[in-house]
Amino acid sequence: MPASIVEIVDTPSRQRGYNGEKSTAERTWLVVDETDDQAAMSLAEGTAPTTFHGLTRYSQRCEPYGGAGNMWKCTFGYKTLDPNRTTPQETGTTRLSFDISMTTEKITHSLETVHRCSVNGGPDDTDDFKQAIGVTGSGAEMEVAGVDILRPEFTFDLTKCTPAADITDSYLSDLAYVAYNPVNDSTFRGQAAGTVLFMGCSGSPRGQGDDYEITFRFAAKPNLTGIEVGDIQAFDKEGWDYVWIRNSKKVENGREIVFPYSAHVERIYTRSDFSLLGVE
Numbered sequence: 315m316p317a318s319i320v321e322i323v324d325t326p327s328r329q330r331g332y333n334g335e336k337s338t339a340e341r342t343w344l345v346v347d348e349t350d351d352q353a354a355m356s357l358a359e360g361t362a363p364t365t366f367h368g369l370t371r372y373s374q375r376c377e378p379y380g381g382a383g384n385m386w387k388c389t390f391g392y393k394t395l396d397p398n399r400t401t402p403q404e405t406g407t408t409r410l411s412f413d414i415s416m417t418t419e420k421i422t423h424s425l426e427t428v429h430r431c432s433v434n435g436g437p438d439d440t441d442d443f444k445q446a447i448g449v450t451g452s453g454a455e456m457e458v459a460g461v462d463i464l465r466p467e468f469t470f471d472l473t474k475c476t477p478a479a480d481i482t483d484s485y486l487s488d489l490a491y492v493a494y495n496p497v498n499d500s501t502f503r504g505q506a507a508g509t510v511l512f513m514g515c516s517g518s519p520r521g522q523g524d525d526y527e528i529t530f531r532f533a534a535k536p537n538l539t540g541i542e543v544g545d546i547q548a549f550d551k552e553g554w555d556y557v558w559i560r561n562s563k564k565v566e567n568g569r570e571i572v573f574p575y576s577a578h579v580e581r582i583y584t585r586s587d588f589s590l591l592g593v594e
Contacts, residue, residue: 317348319361322387336394339369344379345386351376358388366392405475405525408593412470422447422460423543423559423574444544444573446561456572458561469513472593473529478519480592481526488590489515495586497554502588508552510534511583512591530593544574556580 322342343361345354355376364371369392379387403409423445430442443449448459496512498505510532517528535553542548543559551557562575588594 315347317345317354317357319343319345319357337369338394339366339392340389341366341392342387342389345376345388347384348386349384351378351386354386355388358386358390362388362390369393370395402521403473403475403527405477407475409473410470411473412468414466414468416464417467418462419465420460420462422458422561441566441569441571442573443571446544446572446574449572452570456563456570458572468534470532470534471529472532473527474593475520475525475527476592477525478523481517485592488592492586492588492590495584497583497585498588499585500587503594505534506537506553508554508585509537510588511554512588515591528593530591541577543577546574546577549577549579551579554583556582 320343322344327340341362343358345357348354348357355374358376359374362371362374371390371392372395373391374388376386376388379385424447425445427442427445441449443458446458447461449456450459451457492512493514498507498510498512500507502510511534513531513533515528515530517526519525520527537550537552539550540548541551541557546559556579558578558580559574560576560578561572563570563572565571
């Protein structure tokens with residue numbers, strides 16, 4: 315005989331909340347001719363409405379009834395939920411959060427020298443340091459001090475809920491590999507190769523341990539092309555490569571000046587395939 319279900323006649327019970335307290339209610343169903351508690355609960359879940367008089371179903375319990383082994387009393391709780399309460403993230407989905415803020419960076423050369431003048435007159439009477447900033451001293455003591463400026467810093471997090479069965483030793487090895495080779499070697503979520511830095515991740519079991527919530531942290535910098543510094547030939551730089559400028563000195567108009575002589579683009583991070591993270 316197939317299982318059947320009926321609501322117990324003395325339910326529901328209701329309690330109205332005052333002075334900030336939440337209203338609550340309970341409704342109870344009796345499942346008959348079912349020996350499996352999970353099957354009984356599934357039948358009751360499909361029968362009990364998710365809302366009741368403006369209240370939302372939030373809890374459930376199922377317990378044996380009558381001692382025969384084939385009857386179950388399944389009770390569902392309803393209450394007023396906090397409007398700020400968020401729905402738990404579904405397994406297999408990814409949630410994005412991001413931040414764009416300003417950070418301090420020191421530069422030694424400007425994009426362009428827009429004006430020069432001195433006590434002796436206009437630019438023709440002023441040393442041209444080819445965009446070097448804060449040149450001090452003279453002769454062997456001449457150096458470029460540079461200046462601290464604000465640069466935008468773009469960081470983003472991806473939070474994924476994944477089945478516990480997917481958190482294998484092999485997957486953890488892949489995470490470690492990307493951590494030690496932290497720049498993307500191909501396009502990642504629309505960002506070109508070389509522009510995204512993997513800054514680590516953290517994960518822990520969720521709920522009853524059937525799945526894991528893992529948060530991956532990243533930072534991004536754009537690729538730059540046609541960079542010009544002084545009279546150096548224009549050059550390109552991929553996002554997380556590092557540029558440094560070698561300055562030299564020469565005599566111009568009878569005075570020794572410092573000027574940018576060469577540019578060097580250094581690769582300081584190894585790269586890897588971010589698909590190993592499983593968070594495309």
